[in-house]
Amino acid sequence: MADQNNNEAVQKHLPLEVKRRHFLKGIGFIGAGAGAILTDHILNVNSEVEAAEVPASSATPMNSTNTGEIPLRPLGKTGVKVSAIALGGATVAQGNKREEAIRIIQEAIDNGITFMDNAWEYNQHRSEEWMGEALQGRRDKVFLMTKVCTHGRDRKVAMQQLEESLRRLKTDHLDLWQIHEVVYDNDPEKIFRTNGAIEALDQAKKEGKVRFVGFTGHKDPAIHLKMLSYNYPFDTVQLPLNCFDASFRSFERQVLPELNKRGIAVIGMKSLSGTGDAVKKGVVTPQEAIRYVMSLPIAALVSGIDSLEVLRQNLAIARNFQPMEAKEMQALRDRCAQYATDGRFELFKTSMKFDGDIGRIQHGFPPQSQMAT
Template identity: 65%
Template sequence: MPDGRDDASDKNRSFLDFKRREFLKKLGVIGAGAAIADWILLNADRHVNATEPNVSPTIEKIALKDGEIPRRKLGRTGVEVSALTLGGFHIGSQKDEQESIRIIQEAMDAGINFFDNAWEYNNGVSEERMGKALQGRRDKAFLMTKVCTHGRDRKVAMQQLEQSLRRLKTDRIDLWQVHEVVYDNDPEKHFAKGGVIEALEEAKRAGKVRFVGFTGHKDPAIHLKMLSYDYPFDAVQMPLNCFDSTFRSFEKLVLPELTKRGIGVIGMKSLGGSGEPIKAGVVTVQEALRYAMSLPVSTTVSGIDSMQVLQQNLNIARGFTPMNAEEMQAVRIKYATYAADGRYELYKTSKKYDGAPGREQHGFPAKEQVET
């Protein structure tokens, strides 16, 4: 005999779909998909001008001694995290595993307590190296990794979680995020019955995950579509830099919504992905990273592939003082022309930064096939 649970689930899903449509309607993105780019162009000025350009939202900081890396609250979680996060992708790129381990441990010794990773980074090598580096230090680390189903179901997600736990040599993940929400239909796939969102719930109930979130680098409207389901995400990760502020801007369109909801904000791609604007001499590391860290974010993820880069970024983060509102507006104006065509944010305008698992699940050729 039916127990009514399927009917209740369908009613709840219908209610959530209604709320999602109302939220998107309010923002002007109902039917987001092919119309996303047009909506961004039509509404960007309205959202940018909704806040005085010379007003910088307050960053809630935790008092520390001079010269230490500031700590900030991760949204409503109650957790205090370092303003700088060690990125997980680059930590698997060193030829010598011991160098990777040394970078991770030196970062922790210097005051970084937030460590990023993902199931798919370097085919699992990044998680394995981080797991070895954190042995005997796990209780001092806030450890994040990401689930990379890219539209596959809850079972695949839970299998990936078990693999991540083994690689990271831990029994819990502090923050488990849905990775790379960059395709227009990703939100529907993730929230579908039996999808990855159900895995987030299962993992939390099992005590294997403390907090959950999602990431993406493609389009602010896709982030807003994820948020329109009103799921209680603890954190959201997105590109935030001096070019983003005037081009398909996560800062102008998504950041205010996260702040309003008390969701922890994790900034990434502060140097444009692979540092292209730094290599071109357009902006310095100091100015780019300072701008990103001055936004009302909980932390900024930094890709660090050498001890030299680690030291460079630590020098910026130690005793960090945010830019004031006038300084930040001057930076936005200074780089607006460079940002206009997206050349320094190719993760928004091309598939250059889209990962192989996501490409495969959505039927796109692998990078190697595209580049040769």
């Protein structure tokens, strides 16, 4: 009955064409029930900050009751609820065999993870292909997101990529389509120029191929704030959040409050710093790192899951989730501060290590394989 009520509530928010397809095909969703430009001093705020206590209101998660199930949280103002943990599409198809990746995805869905992350370029498109296979018979159980990887190219290229993603994912629509890897200083100008990728977001929504839209990036809070300065009605924004971030070029301090203020759903990523090095070196445990980010006011955390062992570990963390108190969060920030201020555990902010070759080439930079290590 709860699922039926959720689906009925979501239908109210769907474009007419999508409603028609749902009626004809029986496809459902997991669901519930222009301002001023940002001021220069916000855009140019000093990105290296001292560790100071974040206000309690910024450390209040969107659910605080443990039910023994994967928590569901509101996705901003969309009227939809998603699982607080999302399965990362990049990692699941990175090094795994097809059968193993499909098993991980399906076991995640069967155990309450409703949010599926992906991107057009992940693993030479293998991530979308394998996820599309895994979702057969389970599409109505998930909130499906992928990302458009235009890297400054125009609306036409973006729409071509959308059609390719839909084909690989074996679906006629996406629940969320995000502009991927906004990490270069000139990306906002390229995205918002006439005939830029932003126009593809509008077109895709109008055609009923996409329900919600957003953007992602991992490099610099100032770039996120610059994107927000255009006052486009993004539904979501994806950004790195972890217990080191508060002390170094902090997305938590600079971007998260602005997103919450605007009612834009926050999707966290890189809770284990992108590589897990901090865990491998004993600085933090997976439980501490994931619980910290889940205790922030976010809708969901994209988690890199590359094995059934990691999946089951993360399922247990989510099922047993109890929000950290503000003092507990601050204690963890303080403990991590000595490792944070040189960026050693957040190389995605300071190096090209996490910058995709497709994006580098499109910006006129050599691929990582041609760069000295």
